Amino acid sequence: MATSAPYHHGDLRTALLAAALAMLADGGAAALTLRGVARAAGVSAMAPYHHFADRAALVAAVATIGFERLYAEKLAALAAAPAGPRAALIAGTRAYVAFILANPELYRLMKGSELADRRAYPDLAAAAALPSRKLAALIAGLGPLRVDAAMAAEMLWAFAHGLGLLAIDGYLGNHADVLARAEAGAAALLDGWAVR
Amino acid sequence: MATSAPYHHGDLRTALLAAALAMLADGGAAALTLRGVARAAGVSAMAPYHHFADRAALVAAVATIGFERLYAEKLAALAAAPAGPRAALIAGTRAYVAFILANPELYRLMKGSELADRRAYPDLAAAAALPSRKLAALIAGLGPLRVDAAMAAEMLWAFAHGLGLLAIDGYLGNHADVLARAEAGAAALLDGWAVR
């Protein structure tokens, strides 16, 4: 019933993660402090340590949520796209870039160097692998290409990754245009790979 | 003559920047502390403040050096490449990615969110603009394309940026292969844009 500030929070871990996501969204990774998150949850500075080994573990948990959201949005975009691998790849690229534009600080955290040792967090590694595995499957569905499939996947991924990052870092123009560029760029790559 | 620990360092600013680059290279941005840099230069913790307004200013100065080095290496690669815009673009892409692989932490700093307000540092903005201006000029030399020149430039830049970042973050395989991918990817993009 949680009458008033019970000693045991109940679901502190979830509350901490929610606070962390909020603080990250405005303020960036620098604003994501363990003490701040604890404060936001109305709990002592040391409480988070019973749910996260250290700040890096909290960051990893936040990043894991980010990868799961990214994957979910990508799947939703694929479901809404016309049939066929070509349309799927274009829609997927657009969704990927759209996620970066909508969650700039989260995406930076997901790919940032604060997660130097991804291998130390199995959940994170698993969540991070989902989108790229999906991409590889779609590429395979395209049929024969002028480049090998692994390279095609890397090219498309690198393009989406780089385009989104450049956009949120202010190197590109209008954000609305960026999504159009994402689609056009993916289409151009597909055309470039096509056997003629 | 600098007999022994003179009160005035002589060229502290340069020494601080050198220390900063070294500490950044091993240890990443987190290891780049004002106090640490001062310590490395054998100077008090407050001394850097007479050369850099705050930590952000030091970071901006380091990033400026990074952009200048990147531009220099790119120019060197262009000079060594066969004539013609196609060869230049492929060589430039390779050099760009090679720079990222050789200076991962520096490149992360250059593009990272620690520099949220690039406009506050005119030198930095100027240095950062050089490579992309060069790229635009090379694209223009290609002649008519199936996509407009601005988009072509963004695609190539995004590809190189994304490929390098994915590589240093451990998402791609062998580093040696990455350079080959950079060249092949640039070539594929050029082919995809070509009017047929």
Place this chain on the structure above:
DNA sequence: ATGCAAATTATACACTGTAAATATACAGTG
């Protein structure tokens, strides 16, 4: 009810960035 394990807090320390006041050395004036 009783005892144990989990959750939370209190206290403490080393480290960071940086503000304020102070000391030192140099460069130009008379």
Place this chain on the structure above:
DNA sequence: CACTGTATATTTACAGTGTATAATTTGCAT
């Protein structure tokens, strides 16, 4: 030469951070 202003460097101080250690509170199984 003395003198003074300015740039350079230091000392001291404070708030905020991550986190180690130990004490405390609570809920649950027995």
